[in-house]
Structure formats: structure tokens, C-alpha cells
Amino acid sequence: AQTIHQWPVAEIKAVGSPLSLGCTIKGKSSPNLYWYWQATGGTLQQLFYSITVGQVESVVQLNLSASRPKDDQFILSTEKLLLSHSGFYLCAWSPTTSAETLYFGSGTRLTVL
Amino acid sequence: GEQVEQRPPHLSVPEGDSAVIICTYTDSATAYFYWYKQEPGAGLQLLMSVFSNVDRKEEQGLTVLLNKKDKQLSLNLTAAHPGDSAVYFCAVSAGGNNKLTFGQGTVLSVIP
Numbered sequence: 001a002q003t004i005h006q007w008p009v010a011e012i013k014a015v016g017s018p019l020s021l022g023c024t025i026k027g028k029s030s031p032n033l034y035w036y037w038q039a040t041g042g043t044l045q046q047l048f049y050s051i052t053v054g055q056v057e058s059v060v061q062l063n064l065s066a067s068r069p070k071d072d073q074f075i076l077s078t079e080k081l082l083l084s085h086s087g088f089y090l091c092a093w094s095p096t097t098s099a100e101t102l103y104f105g106s107g108t109r110l111t112v113l
Numbered sequence: 114g115e116q117v118e119q120r121p122p123h124l125s126v127p128e129g130d131s132a133v134i135i136c137t138y139t140d141s142a143t144a145y146f147y148w149y150k151q152e153p154g155a156g157l158q159l160l161m162s163v164f165s166n167v168d169r170k171e172e173q174g175l176t177v178l179l180n181k182k183d184k185q186l187s188l189n190l191t192a193a194h195p196g197d198s199a200v201y202f203c204a205v206s207a208g209g210n211n212k213l214t215f216g217q218g219t220v221l222s223v224i225p
Binding site for chain 1: 145147149154155156157158159162202204212213215216217218
């Protein structure tokens with residue numbers, strides 16, 4: 001069975017500080033990987049997706065970047081956090097043959113002060 | 114681009130009653146439809162997926178109806194119980210672009 005693990009569970013960070021969020025998928029080779037952002041009480045917005053190692057497509061510009069250093073790992077980062085980065089970050093994966101069915105991780109709650 | 118309107122934003126129903134959530138989408142090329150459930154502080158759990166060649170799908174107390182003519186998708190929880198209390202999201206995709214468009218979410222409260 002496939003499992004998806006996100007870390008950390010929650011972060012409280014200062015404006016201007018760096019950030020790195022991680023996501024690992026086990027039990028599935030070559031998954032499509034996604035980062036979604038959810039503002040408090042809001043809907044989900046896709047930020048990035050990746051279909052293979054080393055390749056990441058940006059969907060929305062939020063002064064964030066993403067990387068896929070390994071087949072099973074997806075990293076979201078920024079060098080300088082903004083207040084507007086606060087929210088809930090969700091990593092998701094989908095099988096390469098059925099890209100639209102997403103399976104989500106448990107998320108990271110980010111608070112920027 | 115695709116836009117999805119979900120209503121109602123909040124819904125309270127007594128235990129045992131049914132709850133209906135409706136999403137309206139704009140892109141006639143939309144082919145994939147999903148309902149997700151999000152419990153407090155947690156990720157999204159896929160409840161049901163429906164493809165455009167299906168008008169009705171029932172699973173474990175949930176009924177999804179797809180009206181392609183009106184571009185409307187609905188989720189009906191029959192005999193809701195307190196464990197169904199959560200935020201529900203619809204999501205749609207035209208396929209082939211790796212992008213789901215989500216509705217705004219419905220906060221469902223089932224009152225014991």
C-alpha cells in the first residue's frame with residue numbers, strides 16, 4: 001500500500017525567515033506529485049506539480065519554490081517568508097496513469113508571525 | 114479558466130437527515146469529478162470519483178449526481194451521523210493538465 005508522509009506537522013516562523021517543507025511517498029514508483037495551499041477557511045490552490053525527478057512545474061507564483069530531488073520526495077521552500085504564506089500546505093500524489101485522482105498527505109500547518 | 118462554485122458554505126442537519134452539497138462548474142470539457150472530505154487539521158480524504166460518462170453513483174450512504182447539461186455536481190449524504198461532520202470539497206478537472214479546480218468547501222455539522 002502507498003503511504004504519503006509530510007513533515008513537519010506544524011511550523012511557526014517569523015516573517016523573512018526561510019522555510020522547507022517535505023513530502024515522501026512510499027510504495028509507488030514514479031508518482032505525479034503536487035503541492036497545494038489552503039488559506040485558513042479557504043479552498044485549495046495548486047502551487048506546483050512534478051511528473052518526474054528534477055522536473056517541477058509552477059502553477060501559481062507565491063514566492064515559493066519546489067524541488068524533486070528523488071523519485072519519492074517533494075520539497076517546498078522559500079528563502080523569505082511573508083505573512084501571506086500562512087496556511088495549510090498539502091502534498092498529494094497521483095498514479096502516472098490516472099493523473100486526476102489525488103491522494104493527499106495530512107498537511108503542514110504554517111503560521112507566519 | 115475553470116471556475117467552481119460550491120454551496121452552501123455551511124450546512125447543519127440533525128442526525129439521520131440527509132445533507133446535499135452542490136457544485137457548479139463552467140468548463141464544458143470537464144471530464145473528471147471528485148468529492149473530498151477534510152476533518153479538522155487533517156488532509157483530504159477522497160470520498161468518490163466520477164467520470165463524465167456516469168450520471169449517478171452510489172457508495173456507502175453517499176450519492177453523487179452529475180448533470181452535464183447544467184454543469185452541476187451534487188453530493189447527497191443520506192442518514193447523516195455526527196462522524197460525517199467535516200468540510201467537504203468538490204473538485205473537477207478537464208483531464209490531461211494535472212490540475213484540479215476545487216470548490217470553496219462546505220462545512221457540514223451533524224447535530225446529535
